[in-house]
Amino acid sequence: MSEASVRPAKDVRDTQLDAAELHARLARTWGSGRGLLAALSTVDHKIIGRRYIVTAFLFLFLAGLSAVAMRLQLARPESALMGPDLYNQLFTMHGTTMMFLFAVPVMEAFAVYLVPLMVGTRNIAFPRLNAFSYYVYVFGGLMLWVAFALNIGPDTGWFAYVPLSGPENSPGKRVDFWAQMITFTEVAALAVSVEIITTVFKQRAPGMTLDRLPLSVWTQLVTAFVVIFAMPAVMLASTMLILDRLVETHFFNPAEGGDALLWQHMFWFFGHPEVYIIFLPATGFVSSIVVTFSRRPMFGYLPMVLSVISVGFLSFGLWVHHMFTAGVPQLGASFFTGASMLIAIPNGVQIFCWIATLWDGKPVFRTPLLFALGFIVIFVIGGLTGVMVASVPIDTQVHDTYFVVAHFHYVLIGGAVFPLLGAVYYWFPKLTGRMMSERLGTWHFWLAFVSFNVAFFPMHILGLQGMPRRVYAYQAEMGWGPLNLLVTIGAAFFFLSFVLFLWNAVTSLRAGAPAGDNPWDAGTLEWATSSPPSPQNFDRIPFVTHREPLWAQRDALTVVAGLAVDHREVLVTSVTEARPDLRETSPAPSIWPFVSAIAVGATFIASIFTPWGVVWGAAPVGVALICWFWPKGAPEDEE
Amino acid sequence: MKTSILHDVSELPTYGFGTRMTMAWGTMAFILIEGTGFAIAAAAYFYLAWLNPEWPLSAAPPGLLWSGLITLLMLVSLWPNQRAKARAEEHNLPAVQLHLLVMSAIGLGLLALRAAEFATLHVKWDANAYGSFVWLLLGLHTTHLATDVIDTIVLTALMFTRHAHGKRFSDVTDNAFYWYFVVASWLPIYFILYWTTRL
Numbered sequence: 161m162s163e164a165s166v167r168p169a170k171d172v173r174d175t176q177l178d179a180a181e182l183h184a185r186l187a188r189t190w191g192s193g194r195g196l197l198a199a200l201s202t203v204d205h206k207i208i209g210r211r212y213i214v215t216a217f218l219f220l221f222l223a224g225l226s227a228v229a230m231r232l233q234l235a236r237p238e239s240a241l242m243g244p245d246l247y248n249q250l251f252t253m254h255g256t257t258m259m260f261l262f263a264v265p266v267m268e269a270f271a272v273y274l275v276p277l278m279v280g281t282r283n284i285a286f287p288r289l290n291a292f293s294y295y296v297y298v299f300g301g302l303m304l305w306v307a308f309a310l311n312i313g314p315d316t317g318w319f320a321y322v323p324l325s326g327p328e329n330s331p332g333k334r335v336d337f338w339a340q341m342i343t344f345t346e347v348a349a350l351a352v353s354v355e356i357i358t359t360v361f362k363q364r365a366p367g368m369t370l371d372r373l374p375l376s377v378w379t380q381l382v383t384a385f386v387v388i389f390a391m392p393a394v395m396l397a398s399t400m401l402i403l404d405r406l407v408e409t410h411f412f413n414p415a416e417g418g419d420a421l422l423w424q425h426m427f428w429f430f431g432h433p434e435v436y437i438i439f440l441p442a443t444g445f446v447s448s449i450v451v452t453f454s455r456r457p458m459f460g461y462l463p464m465v466l467s468v469i470s471v472g473f474l475s476f477g478l479w480v481h482h483m484f485t486a487g488v489p490q491l492g493a494s495f496f497t498g499a500s501m502l503i504a505i506p507n508g509v510q511i512f513c514w515i516a517t518l519w520d521g522k523p524v525f526r527t528p529l530l531f532a533l534g535f536i537v538i539f540v541i542g543g544l545t546g547v548m549v550a551s552v553p554i555d556t557q558v559h560d561t562y563f564v565v566a567h568f569h570y571v572l573i574g575g576a577v578f579p580l581l582g583a584v585y586y587w588f589p590k591l592t593g594r595m596m597s598e599r600l601g602t603w604h605f606w607l608a609f610v611s612f613n614v615a616f617f618p619m620h621i622l623g624l625q626g627m628p629r630r631v632y633a634y635q636a637e638m639g640w641g642p643l644n645l646l647v648t649i650g651a652a653f654f655f656l657s658f659v660l661f662l663w664n665a666v667t668s669l670r671a672g673a674p675a676g677d678n679p680w681d682a683g684t685l686e687w688a689t690s691s692p693p694s695p696q697n698f699d700r701i702p703f704v705t706h707r708e709p710l711w712a713q714r715d716a717l718t719v720v721a722g723l724a725v726d727h728r729e730v731l732v733t734s735v736t737e738a739r740p741d742l743r744e745t746s747p748a749p750s751i752w753p754f755v756s757a758i759a760v761g762a763t764f765i766a767s768i769f770t771p772w773g774v775v776w777g778a779a780p781v782g783v784a785l786i787c788w789f790w791p792k793g794a795p796e797d798e799e
Numbered sequence: 800m801k802t803s804i805l806h807d808v809s810e811l812p813t814y815g816f817g818t819r820m821t822m823a824w825g826t827m828a829f830i831l832i833e834g835t836g837f838a839i840a841a842a843a844y845f846y847l848a849w850l851n852p853e854w855p856l857s858a859a860p861p862g863l864l865w866s867g868l869i870t871l872l873m874l875v876s877l878w879p880n881q882r883a884k885a886r887a888e889e890h891n892l893p894a895v896q897l898h899l900l901v902m903s904a905i906g907l908g909l910l911a912l913r914a915a916e917f918a919t920l921h922v923k924w925d926a927n928a929y930g931s932f933v934w935l936l937l938g939l940h941t942t943h944l945a946t947d948v949i950d951t952i953v954l955t956a957l958m959f960t961r962h963a964h965g966k967r968f969s970d971v972t973d974n975a976f977y978w979y980f981v982v983a984s985w986l987p988i989y990f991i992l993y994w995t996t997r998l
Contacts, residue, residue: 173809285821285824286825289825350832353828354825354832355825357824358825358828361824362821362824363821366808388831388832388835389835392832393839396836396839396843400843400931403924403935404931407925408924408925409928409930409935410925410928411931411932411935416856416927416928417851417856417927418931419847422847425843429839678800688800700802702802703806710800715801716802717802717803718802718805719802719803719804719805720804720805720806720808721806721808721809722807722808722810722811723808731811732819735818740811741811741819742811742812742813742814742819744814744820744821782949786953790953791957797962798962798965
């Protein structure tokens with residue numbers, strides 16, 4: 161290190177101020193300001209994270225409504241509530257929205273909000289990229305739903321298999337909107353992954369060695385890597401699909417040397433890890449909740465970390481099990497059967513560790529823990545049917561039936577949505593400063609738990625009876641009517657449980673009991689600051705000495721001093737041992753990420769209609785990005 | 800919550816080089832993303848090459864002249880790139896400016912060579928799946944190349960302004976590091992597109 165880079169401490173440092181003044185001045189330095197321009201320029205990870213969470217839940221409600229509409233159609237045989245065209249759009253919008261606009265973004269949203277707080281830093285790494293990713297995500301979601309409102313919603317299922325989605329069988333723009341939505345959301349997801357990896361590796365509070373990293377952060381870190389290795393596959397595939405449709409390439413056209421199964425390979429190379437991109441952060445939520453409400457540290461921290469990492473690796477060895485009926489070679493099928501069963505082992509290790517932690521602790525059954533326990537029950541059932549469909553003969557029988565629909569809803573809702581709801585109850589006080597109602601929360605849990613099972617368990621039986629997925633109607637003679645009616649009743653109550661949840665959130669936001677800094681007496685760093693946290697997160701960066709620092713240091717938290725007060729500065733530490741190394745500046749608010757997202761969005765949308773859209777869009781995108789990166793003379797730019 | 804100060808970080812520097820900085824980790828993550836994209840595109844190319852009884856499909860592989868010049872210039876660029884990185888670590892601004900100018904010129908030269916190459920390809924993207932892949936791989940690589948060349952030019956301009964101090968030198972080293980990836984990612988694409996079909 162050159163001496164030239166060590167500058168004398170001319171600026172104001174936190175060592176020179178008393179606590180009250182330090183808090184006020186840091187809040188001014190890290191604040192986002194007022195007004196529309198400031199709102200669009202903010203780079204505060206908490207504000208962006210909150211927006212991400214709220215937007216993802218809006219998409220959850222839209223996707224849920226589309227599910228309710230489908231269930232109304234299927235409630236009785238030969239229903240004429242809607243035709244096949246609308247039904248096709250609805251199941252495509254439901255799956256696409258749930259996977260790309262809700263499940264992945266909401267997990268990232270929690271990472272964006274929580275990871276910087278949990279590792280004890282003042283903002284996420286690359287905060288402008290973070291703002292950009294949010295706007296790109298919103299534009300992608302809006303584009304898809306506006307298209308649906310104009311009756312040009314995609315209608316080829318959430319995985320858009322060719323040749324159905326190819327130029328010959330799906331003329332018009334419906335599939336193009338789907339394919340381009342992929343580009344939007346994957347750009348957003350990849351950007352967040354870059355931020356999370358860098359934040360976790362380089363911005364942890366001093367003393368937070370990797371073996372003191374909260375399990376929730378471990379899951380977000382592994383997820384970020386899975387995103388990085390999985391999502392380029394679907395971005396490339398959807399780009400190739402658009403090219404086939406728009407400029408007559410032949411990637412997926414067997415008549416000209418292309419191949420339809422190539423799409424399936426590329427899609428599922430992303431699509432199976434996608435399940436774990438959703439599931440792994442949820443296991444992190446469960447770990448946080450189980451530890452806090454068991455009143456003891458996690459049983460088997462090291463096996464838990466190793467399980468999370470091995471799930472990340474194994475998630476890439478499973479994709480062909482989605483293609484067992486597509487005629488893959490027998491040896492390949494056997495390999496992927498083995499891998500699919502193998503992943504049950506690290507997942508099982510996690511479940512046993514949670515049970516052991518609860519067993520050895522003094523569990524406090526508050527709403528977050530109820531959802532965590534509900535997760536364990538439902539996910540285990542989904543896991544059992546998962547082991548069943550990992551077997552080629554069984555999969556061949558139940559492929560494309562409601563058995564599979566039941567399986568993946570048990571895995572995804574049980575494995576991700578229940579922990580997510582628990583996470584909302586758990587961290588709501590931190591985000592808002594108010595508690596959610598326990599009474600309504602308990603009602604919510606039981607209504608959701610029972611209605612979920614009423615809605616989805618009968619689907620196993622319907623599937624075994626031979627009812628295929630994605631049929632908009634069925635004849636009375638098939639005998640599927642009564643169970644379908646039961647499923648619809650369950651689905652309606654399941655939707656109602658979300659309305660109850662929304663009611664609880666909104667009323668608690670206005671009139672919930674004040675939360676205080678640490679209402680659950682939890683041990684991790686996000687509870688060491690106020691609720692909601694001030695713009696700077698922490699007045700002084702903690703010095704971590706334990707996995708649950710707040711349990712280890714109940715009287716006074718050890719901290720470091722010496723950071724700048726009058727401009728944005730974060731403490732950068734070494735990768736494994738988190739030794740303090742640099743005082744790096746952190747970018748100030750900027751409108752250019754928003755402008756860049758508009759330019760990128762306009763380019764993506766234009767390219768649906770003409771390949772020249774990419775050419776003409778390149779200039780505004782380039783200009784916006786240069787304006788984003790060009791230093792403006794702020795102290796943060798000039799270190 | 801009460802706090803007690805355990806450690807003072809006032810004397811820490813405000814920037815460093817390489818993996819000490821957050822930017823290097825962001826750069827590495829983007830390299831992973833792009834590298835994965837290239838690897839998957841290459842895997843898809845081989846998948847079709849393996850599936851089709853003849854490959855390339857009714858077209859000659861692209862010529863060796865322009866691609867050879869591109870590869871040569873890429874390899875030559877490693878020298879000024881390394882010099883730019885080393886001089887930046889020494890905070891030697893005039894030398895950094897010079898080497899960045901050279902790198903910008905090389906980048907523009909590479910783009911010009913690529914433009915010339917596109918005009919001489921033996922197959923169009925809409926002829927067959929082989930043509931589609933030739934254009935896809937070259938198109939992806941050209942986008943990747945153009946992005947970094949523009950980035951290098953902007954950084955070069957920046958190093959001629961009042962902002963050329965402190966952590967900008969670290970930015971120069973990150974840019975140089977990324978250029979190594981540009982070269983390293985081209986070599987397998989070059990081998991796949993131009994040589995696997997000739998061997």
